Amino acid sequence: MLLLLLLLPLVGAVAVAPLKDNPRAAKSLALAVALVELLLTAVTWFSYSVVGAATERFQLVFDVAWIPSFGTRITLGVDGIALVMLALIAVLVPIVMGSSWADRLPEGRTAAGFYALLLTTQATLVGVFAATDIFLFYVFFEAMLIPMYFLIGRFGGPKRQYAAVKFFLYSLLGGLIMLASVIGVYVVSAQRLPAGTFSWTALQSIAASVPESVQIWLFLGFFVAFAIKAPLVPFHTWLPDAGAEAPIGAGVLLVGVLDKVATFGFLRYCLPLFPAASKTLAPVVLVLSVIGIIYAALLAVGQNDMKRFVAYTSIAHFGYISLGIFAFSTQAFAGSVLYMVNHGITTGLLFIVVGMLIARGNSRLITDYGGVAKLTPALGGVFLLAGLASLALPGTNSFVSEFLVLIGSFPREPVYTIIATVGIIFAALYVLWVYQRLFQGPVRGNAVLASLPGPGTMTDPGSALGEARSTFADLTKREIGVLTPLVALVLLLGIFPGPVLEVITPSVTATLHEVGLADPVGGVTR
Template sequence: MEQNLILLYTLFAPLVGAMLLLFLPKEKEGLIRAFGIGVSLITFFLSLAAWSMFDASKAEFQLQQQFLWLSRYNISFHIGADGLSMIMVLLTTFLTTLTLWTSWSGIAKKVKEFTFFMLILEVGMLGVFVSVDLFLFYVFWEAMLIPMYFIIGIWGGEQRIYASIKFFIYTMAGSLLMLVAIIWLFMYAYNDVHMYTSNINDLYKIGPKIPFEIQKWLFLAFTISFAIKVPLFPFHTWLPDAHVQAPTAGSVILAGVLLKMGTYGLLRFSIPLFPQSAHYFAPAISTLAVIGIIYGALVAMVQTDMKKLVAYSSVAHLGFVVLGIFALTPESVQGAIIQMVNHGLSTGALFILVGAIYERTHTREIDAYGGIAPIVPVYSTLLLIVSLSSIGLPGLNGFIGEFLILIGAFKSPVLNNWMFSIVAASGVIFAAVYLLWMYQRVVFGPVKNEGLRALKDVTAREFTIVALLLVFIVWIGVYPATFMKITEASTAKLIKETLTTLSIRY
């Protein structure tokens, strides 16, 4: 196996940065912020370097690096990236940099601690995406809870304690059941090949051989844990609390990357490890996903708090992603992956914009606004473009993902029922309703509140951050091939192997 250190550097750059940060004096907040942004920028460039070395035409893990870790159980510190990992790594490093930059004004207290936890969180997220060893994946998956818990708990809103504990326990309950399933899987692998293994490539060969009666339970243990993270209806109840209470930076990372860890887990583990069960449960899970799309949209429609509205829109968007994943066609899975990126960009931008106006007026109530278009024209324009991208307007990114998912699900041999697509498509209309309605109430109409006349338009920093996101929003909308081709080979491999195991012809 060819060894390459670039992913290791990418993974540990934020950790080293976080350790160095501890030596900076607490009072020099500007220095600390700049340092945090610098470290995350270096990490971003390292991930770009990794991308440049990455060969998108190959489906298997590349840029691998392996050290034997717990030798008795043959567990190794094994990292690598295939297309799916690569695009998630790029998304993570990009969004972390922007988030740290956004929080320049949003986070006023304990700046040093905040930057420290953000960098540690970045290590955890990157680790989840590059682990080739199932045990290592689990370690990162769980460890990442700790920094996120502090970010919500220390810098969050009024009910931050409730939200942070709910987030922590909810996620941990799911993942501990996954731990038992992981151990069980290792033991099965041992009995099967008489050797301990936790390498996913080996487990991919063993998983489909597990008798269906048992495989079903393992699949559920893994999938429920991921479904909580996604969050799939009805496991979504922690999300609105966490989103609303988290600071802007926390919301962006939560929506942009953390939720993707759940869908990533479904693609990386649930389906290829347990294809028969995935096939068996696909209609049920797709039904939940479609319910999530409709439910999320309907609940978003009646929200009075802008952040909560965006939070519920996440439930709907992620419903699309899950539908695409379980439809198991090349189009739908590619669409789901690009939709994961889209959601990170669009919802991240929405949270940044909502956060920006909240910093000025200290309210997120939709009713408190109205008629701000002439007062803050640039802000209103940005909000419009971002909302339209979230709705799925052709020419912007959201359309590409949703369209691919819908056609994939329509002709999916696994779901074998076009009703899923039909109902899900109505979710697109609902999305237009709740977002445009919010936009109308906030931006147009008479000025309700005289205080709003003093509202200042976006600063150069805010403009640059959102503009950077918009570059990609338009790029994906116009020419998605740049990003789609990263994942093309690994998606094709996943579909081919899964459908071959299921002996479904496609």
């Protein structure tokens, strides 16, 4: 099943790419492939045994030899953490395709190329989350940069080439540093096992016997790559540029899923394979996390570009995720994994709504809008819901995950948790401030006023607004269909997160055991 999940998007991309002269067929075929992938992911979800997860680290394992002389294998498997990330990808990709259906592409670019790259990105992400061979993980980690580079560089905004190159160079640098650690892990395994190996299971079995000084160097190689990808401050500077210049669909996958590879890597590789180093260096990561929460929130307040605003809010959210990971409790671990899922949903919703607003006003600048709720009340309502979910309002999905992170982190790291809590105040400030500027007050701003009929605006405001609504329209049926699943998930996971937490809990419990620490709070809240 996992091999099928990996290959189906690749086959779909190969089939879609030649349809350059038939954009509708290319879009329809790509969407059909994404929906089949969603169905197969649902089958995978129900094939996973929550009870069996207490004794089996990975399920649905696929394993064949790859390069025997180097000890590499094509080994795929999922635990609860990987499974929820595969589900997030499967949900977001068809929604991204639907939201991009009517996008105006740069001159010379085709819908077939765009949708083929989306499917290729999906395939590489499935490989990253399902790989249980470290070398295979590294291959997918680097491979996922390629389709995203082209999505940004060929289909993005005015500064797309600069943003794409910056994204690629930052990520490639991190990947090369990680490669040194991957080689180091192989050398260490050859000293303690009959032969060198890249198998996660074999490496984890010898992790405790590796000297801490060696672990620290190996940990740093993985950590730098993941800190760049996350991104943690001060490795974050590529994300605002990439997020701002990426097309909306690619931006949703970039911020909603691709960046989660880093926090997933912390849990899958850094903590279980280098437990002593993880505990020793945790204070450094916690400092970077809380700095990121406050720093990114303050920068988000001052943004005038809507897409950069979403990017900076994401940097702040990643601070909470990494705080929970390096607080070493099952509640914090579970909260961080759930936060990874919920952030993908919430930020995806916010990014798509921003894209819909930009498509109407042809401007990314917040100052070019005002009073938009008078023209598009439904769009304004969804933006407000996405914003409230982003600031973790009780009743929305993000509240559960943020609450678990904070309550799970406090017993072991009270000072960092208290500082992080201040970020909630800033989150309310930047979300409500942006909503006020965009949607409330009188109709204003160049992007909105351009839709008004001109002189009639002053003498007959009712008629003027009526004409404006016909050009600056509210949500269409297609847009409602795109947004409805995300809105439903925001509300459903806000009041009923139990099924997802039940899948996550055994895996995060196993991770804490692999680190060799006792749970300070006695288990995860179910």
